[in-house]
Amino acid sequence: MLVLVTGGTGFVGAHTVAALVAAGHRVRVLARDPRRVAPALTPLSVPGDAVHVVDGDVVDETAVARAVRGVDALVHAASVYSFDSRSHEATRRTNARGTQVVLAAARRLGVGRSVHVSTFGALAPSPAGTVGPQSPPTTAGETYLASKAAAERVARGHQAHGDPVVIAYPPALLGPHDPKLGDQNARLRNVLRGLMPMWPTGGFPVGDVRDTAALLAELATAPAEDGGRHLGPGRYLSTRDYVRAVREATGRRLPTLFLPARAMLPFAYATDLVQRVWPWHIPAEYGACYVCATDARPQEAARSAGPAPRPIGETLVDTVRWLHRTGRLTAGQTGLAGAPVVPAAPAAGPVEAAAPPRREARS
Template sequence: MRILVTGASGFIGSHTVAALVESGHRPRLLVRNTEAASAVLAGVKVDSGQVDFAPGDMRDAEAVGAALDGCDAVVHAAAVIGVTGKPGEQILSGNVEGTRNVVGGAVERGISRIVYLSSMTVFMPTDQPVITGDSPLSRQRTEYGRSKLEAERYVRGLQNEGAPITTFYPGGVCGPAQSTLKELNEGIAAGLGQVWVMPKGAGVSVLDVRDLAEAILRTVRAPGAPRRWMLGGHHLGWSELADLCDALTGVPCKRMVVPGGLLLAAGSLLDLAKRVRRFDFPLTRDAAEMMVSLPRTDDREPLAELDLKPRPPEETLADILRWMAAEGHLDPARAGALYSV
C-alpha cells in the first residue's frame, strides 16, 4: 500500500514513518528538504533507502497533487507549530492551505484512508471536565490557534459530506528521538534541569509518540469513515509527573508551585515581550492555559476500535530521560539511576 506522509521531519511524522516501515510499508514523504528529513529519520532508525521522497511544500498545490497521485492512504501530520512561542513561518497559510491541499486533494482523488492530525488547542479553553472529539470548538487568540481552528472546520466540512477522514486530537505528545526539543519534552528537560514550575492542582496529558504512531498505522490499514478521535493519553497531575521522574531517577527535582493566575499572567507578558523582540522560551499564554486548565480526555473509542493499549507513563518517562541524557539534552546526573542502566 502506498502511503503519503507529510511532516516526516517532525516528531509525530518521523515516528509514524518508522512504524509504517517496520510494518513493511514503503511510505512516500512530502518534504521540503530531503537531507534534513533523512537526518531526522536516522534518529528513529529509518534509512532514507526505505522511503520515497517527494520534494515539495504542502502549500504548493501542484507538488502536493503529484505526491498524492497513486497513493492508497494519506497521513497529514505536517503543521507549523506555535504553542511554545518558537519563531514561526506563515502559520496561517501553512496550516490552512496545507490542509486544503493535502486532505482536500486526497478526498478529490477518492483516497479511502485519510488521517488528519489536529490539536487539542481547538477545544481550549473549555469549561468541560472531560473533552471528546465532539466537544465544542473554542475561540482562539493566537495565529496558531486560529489556523488550527480554520483547518479543523474545513476538515469537519469534508467529514460531514462523508469523506473518510479520521481526525486525531493528540494530548501531550512526548517520547524519545525528537530532533529538536519541543512542547512536553522541552518542559520535562527544563523542569529537571532547572526548576519545575507547576500550577497547583492542574494536570497534563502524557501520550507516548510511539503509541500515537501505532494508532495511525492501525487506522490506515482499513478503509476509513468520518471519525473524530481524542487521544490524550494518561492524565497526570503536574506533581504526579514530577514524582514519577523523582522515583525513576532517584534524584529529587526542584519544584515551585505557583497559582494558576500568576502563570497565565506570566504567559501573557512573555507573549507581549516576544512581539518586541523574538526569543525562545517555552511559556506562552496558550501553553500556560494548557498547563492550568487541561481537562481529562475520553480516549475509549479509538483504544477499543484499534485494540490499542498505551504503554504506562513510567516506561515513556524512563525512555525520555535515558535518551535526553545520552543526547546531551539533560545532565546525566539529573537522569540518576536511569543513565547508569
Template sequence: MTVLVTGGTGFVGAHSVVALLTAGHRVRLLVRDPARVPATLRPLGIESASIDVVAGDVTDPDTVAAAVHGCTSVLHAASVYSFDTRDHPRMRAVNVRGTEVVLGAAVTAGLDPVVQVSSFGALLPARQTPVTPDAEVGTPRETYLDSKAQADRVARRYQAEGAPVVVTYPLAALGPHDAYLGDQTTRLRNALRGLMPIWPRGGFPVGDVRDVARLHAAVLEPGRGPRRYLGPGRYVDTQEYLRVLRRVTGRALPAIRLPATAMLPVGALTGLVQRVTPVHLPAEYGAIYTCAVARPVDTTLTDQLLDGPTVPFERTVADTVAWLAATDHITPRQAGRLAAPRPAPFEHPVDGPR
C-alpha cells in the same frame, strides 16, 4: 497501501513512518528539506532508501497534487507546533492553509482514508468532562491552539460532506527520539536543567509518541468513512508530572505550583518579550493556558482500536529522560539515575508495560 506522509521529519510524523512501514505499507514523504530525512529516520532504524521522498511545501497546491498522485491514502502530520510567539506567522500559514491544500488534494484524488493529525488542543477550552473525540471544536485564546482549531474545522467540513477523512487528536506527546526537540521534550528538558522552578496548577493530557504512531497505523483502513479518535494516553496533573520526574531520576527538582489563571499575565508578558529576544523563554503563555483549560479525556474508542496496552506514563518519562541523556541533550547529573553512556536503540513498545 501507499501512504503519503507530510511532516514525516517531525516527532509524531517520524514515529508514524516507522509504524506504517512495520505494518507493511509503502511510504512517500513530502518534506521541505530532504536532507533532514536520514538524520531523522536513521536513529529509528529506517534507511531513507526504503521510502520515496518528494521535496515540496504543504502550502503549494501543485506540489501536493503531484505528491498524492499514485498514493492510496495520506497522513497529514505537517504542522508548526510551538507556543513561541516568534513562530506565529509560520503556524498560521502551515497549520491552516496546509490542511486546506493537503486535504483538498487528497479528497479530490479519491484517497481513502485521508488522515488529519490534529491536536487535543483544538478542542479547548473543554466544554465537557471528560473530553471525547466528538466534542465541539474549541475557540482557544492562544495562537497555536487556535490554528489547530481552524484546521480541525476544515477537516470536519469534509467529514460532513461524507469524505473519508479521519481526524486524530494526539495528546501532548512525549517519548524518545525527538530529533529536533519539540515543545514537550524541551519542557521536560528545561525542568531537568532547573529552568522551571514555577509550574501552573492544573494539567494536560499526555501520551507516548510510539502509541500515537500505532494509532496512525491502525486507522489506515479504507471504506470506513469519517471517524475521529483522541490520541492514546491520559490527563496528568502537573503535580503528578513533577512527582514522576523526580521518581525516575532520583532528583529533588524543587518547584512551586501557582494557580494557572494567576500565571497567565506573566505568560502573556513573556510572549511579548519573546518577540524581540533570540533566547527562548520557558514561561510560555500557551503552556500555562493549556493547564488552565484542559480536562481529562475519554480514550475508549482509541483503546478499543489499538492492539495491546499503551505505554504507562512513568515509562514514557523514563525513556525520554534516558534518551536525552544518551544523546547529550542533558548532563549525566541532570539525568540522575537514568544517565546512559550511549544512545538507546529504538524500541517499539509492542511488549506493553513493564
C-alpha cells in the same frame, strides 16, 4: 499499501513512517527539506531506500498534488507545533492552510483514506471539563490552539461532505528520537536543567509518541471509514502528577512551586511579548500555561481503539536517556548518573553514507 506522510521529518511524522514501514507498507514523504529525511528516520531504523521523498511544502498546491497522486492513504501530520511567540506567523500561515490544501488534493485525486492529525487542545476548553471526539473545536485566542481548531474545522467539513477522512487527537507527546526537539521534550529537558521551578496548576493528557504513531499507522491502513474520530492513547496528569512522575523516573528532588494557572496567565502573556524580541527561549509560555488552565480531561468513554498507553514512567525514562545520549542533558541532570546508559544505536554508517531516500522527480 502506499501511504503518504506529510510532516515526515517531525516527531509524530517520523515515528509514523517507522510504524508504517515496520508493518510492511510503502511510504512516501512530503518534505520541505529532503536533507532532513535521513537524519529523522535513520535513528528509527528506517532504511534510506524504504521511502520516496517529494520536495515541497504543504501549502504548495502543486507539490501537494505531486505527492498525493497515486497513494492509497495519507497521514497529514505536518504542522507548526510551538507555543513560542516567535513562531506565531508560521503557525498561522501553515496549519489551517496546509490542511485545506492536503485534504482538497486527497478528495480531488480519490485517496481512499486520509488521517488528519489534530490535537486534544483543538477541543479545549470545554464547559464540561472533558473533551472527546464530538466536542466542538475551540474558540481559544491562543495562536497554536486557534490554528489547530481552524484545521479541525476544515477536516470536519470534509467528513460532512462524505470524504473518507479520519481525525486523531493525540495528547501531549513525549518519547525518544525527536528530530527537532519539540515542545514537550524541550519542556522535560528544561525541568531537569532547573529552568522551571514554577508550574501552573491544572493538567493535560500525556502520551508516548510511539503509541500515537502505532494508532496513526493503524488508522491509515484500516478498511475505509467515513467520519471516524479517535482520541490518541494517553493518560491525564495534573501538573503535580507530572512533576512527581519526573521525580520518580529520575530520582531528582526538583523543588517546584505550584501557582494557580489563571493567576499566571497575565505573566505568561507578558513573557510572550518579551519573547518576540528576546533571542533566547523563555520557558514560561502563554500557550502552555493556557493549556494547564483549561485543565481538559479526555472522556473515559471515548478512549480510542489501538494500543494501550504504556506507563508514563517508561516513557519518561526512555526520553531522559535519549536526551542524555544526544548530549542535551548531563548524567547529573538525568539523575541516572549511577545507572548504565546504553549508547545511541549507530546507523548503518554515517547519515551521509547511508542509502539516500529515493526522490521523485518533479513533474
